[in-house]
Amino acid sequence: xxxxxxxxxxxxxxxxxxxxxxxxxxxxxxxxxxxxxxxxxxxxxxxxxxxxxxxxxxxxxxxxxxxxxxxxxxxxxxxxxxxxxxxxxxxxxxxxxxxxxxxxxxxxxxxxxxxxxxxxxxxxxxxxxxxxxxxxxxxxxxxxxxxxxxxxxxxxxxxxxxxxxxxxxxxxxxxxxxxxxxxxxxxxxxxxxxxxxxxxxxxxxxxxxxxxxxxxxxxxxxxxxxxxxxxxxxxxxxxxxxxxxxxxxxxxxxxxxxxxxxxxxxxxxxxxxxxxxxxxxxxxxxxxxxxxxxxxxxxxxxxxxxxxxxxxxxxxxxxxxxxxxxxxxxxxxxxxxxxxxxxxxxxxx
Amino acid sequence: xxxxxxxxxxxxxxxxxxxxxxxxxxxxxxxxxxxxxxxxxxxxxxxxxxxxxxxxxxxxxxxxxxxxxxxxxxxxxxxxxxxxxxxxxxxxxxxxxxxxxxxxxxxxxxxxxxxxxxxxxxxxxxxxxxxxxxxxxxxxxxxxxxxxxxxxxxxxxxxxxxxxxxxxxxxxxxxxxxxxxxxxxxxxxxxxxxxxxxxxxxxxxxxxxxxxxxxxxxxxxxxxxxxxxxxxxxxxxxxxxxxxxxxxxxxxxxxxxxxxxxxxxxxxxxxxxxxxxxxxxxxxxxxxxxxxxxxxxxxxxxxxxxxxxxxxxxxxxxxxxxxxxxxxxxxxxxxxxxxxxxx
Numbered sequence: 001x002x003x004x005x006x007x008x009x010x011x012x013x014x015x016x017x018x019x020x021x022x023x024x025x026x027x028x029x030x031x032x033x034x035x036x037x038x039x040x041x042x043x044x045x046x047x048x049x050x051x052x053x054x055x056x057x058x059x060x061x062x063x064x065x066x067x068x069x070x071x072x073x074x075x076x077x078x079x080x081x082x083x084x085x086x087x088x089x090x091x092x093x094x095x096x097x098x099x100x101x102x103x104x105x106x107x108x109x110x111x112x113x114x115x116x117x118x119x120x121x122x123x124x125x126x127x128x129x130x131x132x133x134x135x136x137x138x139x140x141x142x143x144x145x146x147x148x149x150x151x152x153x154x155x156x157x158x159x160x161x162x163x164x165x166x167x168x169x170x171x172x173x174x175x176x177x178x179x180x181x182x183x184x185x186x187x188x189x190x191x192x193x194x195x196x197x198x199x200x201x202x203x204x205x206x207x208x209x210x211x212x213x214x215x216x217x218x219x220x221x222x223x224x225x226x227x228x229x230x231x232x233x234x235x236x237x238x239x240x241x242x243x244x245x246x247x248x249x250x251x252x253x254x255x256x257x258x259x260x261x262x263x264x265x266x267x268x269x270x271x272x273x274x275x276x277x278x279x280x281x282x283x284x285x286x287x288x289x290x291x292x293x294x295x296x297x298x299x300x301x302x303x304x305x306x307x308x309x310x311x312x313x314x315x316x317x318x319x320x321x322x323x324x325x326x327x328x329x330x331x332x333x334x335x336x337x338x339x340x341x342x343x344x345x346x347x348x349x
Numbered sequence: 350x351x352x353x354x355x356x357x358x359x360x361x362x363x364x365x366x367x368x369x370x371x372x373x374x375x376x377x378x379x380x381x382x383x384x385x386x387x388x389x390x391x392x393x394x395x396x397x398x399x400x401x402x403x404x405x406x407x408x409x410x411x412x413x414x415x416x417x418x419x420x421x422x423x424x425x426x427x428x429x430x431x432x433x434x435x436x437x438x439x440x441x442x443x444x445x446x447x448x449x450x451x452x453x454x455x456x457x458x459x460x461x462x463x464x465x466x467x468x469x470x471x472x473x474x475x476x477x478x479x480x481x482x483x484x485x486x487x488x489x490x491x492x493x494x495x496x497x498x499x500x501x502x503x504x505x506x507x508x509x510x511x512x513x514x515x516x517x518x519x520x521x522x523x524x525x526x527x528x529x530x531x532x533x534x535x536x537x538x539x540x541x542x543x544x545x546x547x548x549x550x551x552x553x554x555x556x557x558x559x560x561x562x563x564x565x566x567x568x569x570x571x572x573x574x575x576x577x578x579x580x581x582x583x584x585x586x587x588x589x590x591x592x593x594x595x596x597x598x599x600x601x602x603x604x605x606x607x608x609x610x611x612x613x614x615x616x617x618x619x620x621x622x623x624x625x626x627x628x629x630x631x632x633x634x635x636x637x638x639x640x641x642x643x644x645x646x647x648x649x650x651x652x653x654x655x656x657x658x659x660x661x662x663x664x665x666x667x668x669x670x671x672x673x674x675x676x677x678x679x680x681x682x683x684x685x686x687x688x689x690x691x692x
Contacts, residue, residue: 109511156682157685158685158686165507166685168507168510168511169450169507169510169681169685170682170685172455172510172514172681173678173679173681173682173685176618176619176674176677176678176681177674177675177678177679179674180618180671180674180675180678181675183668183670183671184667184668184671184675187667187668187671198525198529199529202522202525202529277518277522278518325526325529325530326525326529328522329522329525329526329529330522332518332519332521332522332525333518333519333522333523333526335518336515336516336517336518336519336522337515337519339511339514339515339518340512340515340516343508343511343512343515
């Protein structure tokens, strides 16, 4: 992947005249996004065709020509595509939210699932759906839970977000607290709901429909201007507070905006697909390595997160001998290994 | 053994309480354990008078009061055994890693035990009740991993916790993958994972009590090793001892205790974190005393948690593990604050 991408840029340079008109230069920055779209298309095709029940080539042709049988239409538009798009959207939200929080804390380990935000969001969603039905929607509950979790970590660490070590410890405490609350709620559920709840708690995309996609998608589109606005400020903040301040960044406002947007995105994703682990930790880090640019890259992290989640879901559905698993189980396993790697690298570095 | 060792080391008296203070604390704690243990036998959804409890303990035979007291007695025994095991395991780990936040649960040792149990269930087809030794391999492997890691970066307590979080994530993902695809195992696992000292027979409780007593007795060899290790590896070497071996012994001891407790009653959160911190405050830096205080304070915490779990939402119950997490997490935040002031 890395190697291919490295050869891609010089190749695209060869196709262009030596002295570029300056207005064309930014288009080179879009190359990774183009590549990402191609991969996304491939994954979407995969999500239509994989598995023993997948669409055949003929059926795919019928779909494209618009003369598919009702059964093929049902397979594509009810069973498989909504799930894939929800994965893309939730992955995008998780990736962006991870980049925002890693930007505020200036630490790859400051991501939402390490500091207990996803757990707080699941607690909020659970409370909203079981106790406050009709008063607060599940998405709103999850976002509120995430925001309260952020505040709790901020005040509990004693140094705000400035001291990564104590923030992480506070986050682990909040995480445990929120998970205990979740489990307390689960014990009041009926027996038969426990397994469903457990699957939701590990994070799963099973049975997601179009109506799950719209709130998530509108949230992402609504916050897109904010994300574009905050990205350069976060990159300046990565240079250290005094530098950013002298360059005219309003530190407090930027931090607040990032935290609120990050909490809303993480909360929305959790409300839609459950607390999927580690996507928000890994996506921003992978984006930094692929884009080869300094500073947090929220949009790039979102794109990587979307692809990661869709790929992980396909893998969890079709590649395991034991049958389909919740995608969160797979991301937790892989993400944990990645976290150990990150920790060791930090220790050496 | 010089009980005033703390004073000799030039520590201020406030850091190292006098022998009389420690003995008072120990006596008070033992009294409290007896008192609340007794209360745990008589209080619940159905209250009994102390006299009825006494009668039930004296007489054998099937009667309503007898059955009630027997069920509560098994819970109380389990609370005492697991509380002591977790508290002592936590004390050993905190002294070994020099990390005030080391705890069997947070470091992933409990998750290792869980992974081990589930693997055994997969191989055997179902989980045999009370076969705690099946949980040992996983717990030991994780403990050794953590021990190797804790030798580095001793100045940063969050590093170990993050490693624990990673291990927890990976191991519990594995456990979930197995249990979600094997419904028979899931039924067992579901009740085990929230941590409850309810629903064990008196025989099982007594057996576990015996095993943990043996483990605790053995663990009192370990403070000597810890005292040597705390002087640094150079001193250890100069004394002709192998630091790696001593570390391994301490790690195995704490992993053994944590694994026995976890295998029987599930992962109980935060008892292994809060008790050692308090024990250190009471006992000073002398590890034998820390262990002695933890040995009594752990059971006290668990009995209190069990009482609360049964009384808060009476007549229904809260799982013990959930309650200790709800009480323990705020404690971790407070400990974090105190720690910052100390640093």
